[in-house]
Amino acid sequence: MDLTTASDPSAGTSVVAVDGLGVSYEGTPAIDRIDLHVEPGELVSILGPSGCGKSTMLNVLAGLLAPSAGHVAIAGVEVAGPRGPAPDLGYVFQDHRLLPWRTVRRNIELALAAKGVPKAEWGERIDRYLGLLKIDRFAGSWPLRLSGGQRQRVSIARALAVEPAMVLMDEPLSTLDEVTARSMRQELLDVWERTGATIVFVTHSIREAVFLSDRIVILSQGPATVVEDYRVPLSRPRWYEDPALAQVEAEIVEKVLDRWGIDGTIEAEAT
Amino acid sequence: MTTLQDQGTGSPGEVRGAPAPRARRGVPSRRSVAGVVLPIMSVGSLLLLWALFYDSTRFLPSPGSVVDEAPEFLSDGETWDDVYVSLRRLFLGLGAGVAIGVAFATLMRANDRLRHLLSVYVGISLRVPSTIAAIMTLVAFKRAEFGYPAVIAFITFPFVSVGLSDGLASADRRLDDMARLYRFGPVTRFRHVLAPFAAPFIFGALRNAHALAWKVIVVVEIFGAAEQGIGSEFNFAFRSFLLVDLMLWLLLFMTILLALDYGALRTIERYVGRWRPAPRN
């Protein structure tokens, strides 16, 4: 695996190209400046303390908020807020956000319909992605009858089923219990490898970020800037209890301790 | 003080009160036995009181005579004509009430000024006693048929309006955000996100309003000296001292009320809410 720092900012091939992004609400800056490029097939984590402007950045990437400065392009299409064209992405929320009054299958169908996928393809796609997440037997279930982990799998399946240029995941495992989260992390990697999707993963857990990602983009406290674009120096497959992983985690903790201060939510997990 | 949101206006899967003691398998718990026996005993004791003491009141009929006349009463076509007339008035009124209530709630949500303005009308409707509202409406519509559903609509719409407003206010923006992110069109959002969310609130409000509406329709029909309808039959029986008829009409009325409520409304409500998780005990 390539261990050089920072990817080549050749905007032409990047799936996500964020250049000089700045966002202000009524004069108060939420994001000072962020530069970020994500190449196809990468899994990049965004790590930042609470209140640093992560959600703002997510809103900009999702096309819900227009940048005050700089440019954001997803799959080559400039994203400029609600008035601009919709970015081609799948979104996985912290809470599953499935329509509780529609079955799992119907939930995904609605997303496919909104994307313009022809009806004839729906059945096959849904079966395929649910199968990938190992929940195909729940296709006809009501979301509220599933466990938390199962619902998140549906949510991920939905994001993948629309076959977007990029999948944006906002702390998707933070509401799950640790045991479920552990197995989900591994499965997420499996799914990522099988689909070759480009994933941007927001988290506040350093260990999770180190385990999952190719690169970690570390943000400062608000208004956000990029503290470091850190390439994880570990080869895959990775092992959650690996002491080498713990070491990398410790290094990152060091880096951020003085940047974020004690008030920043740093999650260095006890072994 | 109870609020419109208590019990039955859409809190998913919540059960109020202390959990029932878990029964030993196969053996009904003491509480569940009591739960069946006591109500039967209480209704039974009412019937018993009736059978024992009807004599000493001036004009109450004996239970026996009521039972005797029941079959003829129920097979008479005119009985059901009256029932149909009242039903029609009631449901037209409820339908209009729901429509107006939904309109009010949507308008009030859209615009702050409208909200202030319309809330006054909702308030007026809630504070005017239904009898007075009934009479004024009857007067206004010269006792025409239109007046009856109009009164019901007037009484009902604030329930739907408030119930729906409360529901929409408590609506999570999160599902809507998801829908926007996945680019659901406005029609899709309405059909799949908003409407299913609002339905239980409308239903809860409707159930309450429905029960009230039945009481009002009877009053309206009596005061309006309607020629047809359950109220008119009550009136006729009363003025002609036909006690058995009065009792029969009362029993029929209560049966219809129960049947509609438990039968129709609850069934629809259960269908609409079938996606909800079973209440945890």
Added chain:
Amino acid sequence: MTAPVSPPGNRAARAIADRDSVGARLAHAGWTWQLLALGLLLLAWWPLSISMEPWVPTPLATGESIVELLGDGEFYDDLYATSRRIVTAFLAAGLAGVAIGLWMGLSKLAEQFFAPVVAIALAIPDPVYVMFAVLTFGVGERSTDLALVVAVTPFVVNIVRASVAARDPQLDELARVYRFGAHRRYRDVLLPQLVPALLAAGRTSFALSWKIVVVVEGMSQPTGIGAAILDSFNLLRTREVFAYAIIFTVVMQVVEQAGVRLATRRALAWRS
């Protein structure tokens, strides 16, 4: 413990109780808006009344009628008669309702026994109570009062029972764990929590008494506002009907609001 399945009669009761509580909440839409809304109403009323003459009285005619009534001795006689009945019913239904409601709220057996009775009682339309009362006791003050009390009581029962059920069970447990003596338990733990129930009972009792009295009077009495309204109605004196309705509603609402505010402030002082 309130059953999760609530019979339609209870729902009507809740609907009626809600009309008051929600109405109170909505009242504070600000004076300007209230005036504006009423103004618009008047504006709509005028052309309607002219086009539907003589069935809908014009605002002007109604206004005149109101002034007339306020100067008429007979109106005050009627008002007095009605008020007396309201007070009687308010007290009687209040007491009975509180007694039964408390019993039901505090004892599960009582709850299960009386619940169907209350449900049936609520499902019976008010005029029917009058009818049975008249048939039993003949026309007269006794049947009117009785019918009114019997009609109002179930509502009070319901609200007391709901309020009692809503009290904090943890405080009861606290008293038990710390072994408060029975006297202290009642005085310091139970009673203050029952105060909202009593207030609700009072409020409901009064509110429903003045609303149902119109029905009851209209059907069985020669005196009283209800009777007057029905008379005017039958004689097609529409402006009088409207006038009575408006005056009566306004007066009663004012009294209710004042009473509520007074009682609430004094009784809930400990809650602040």
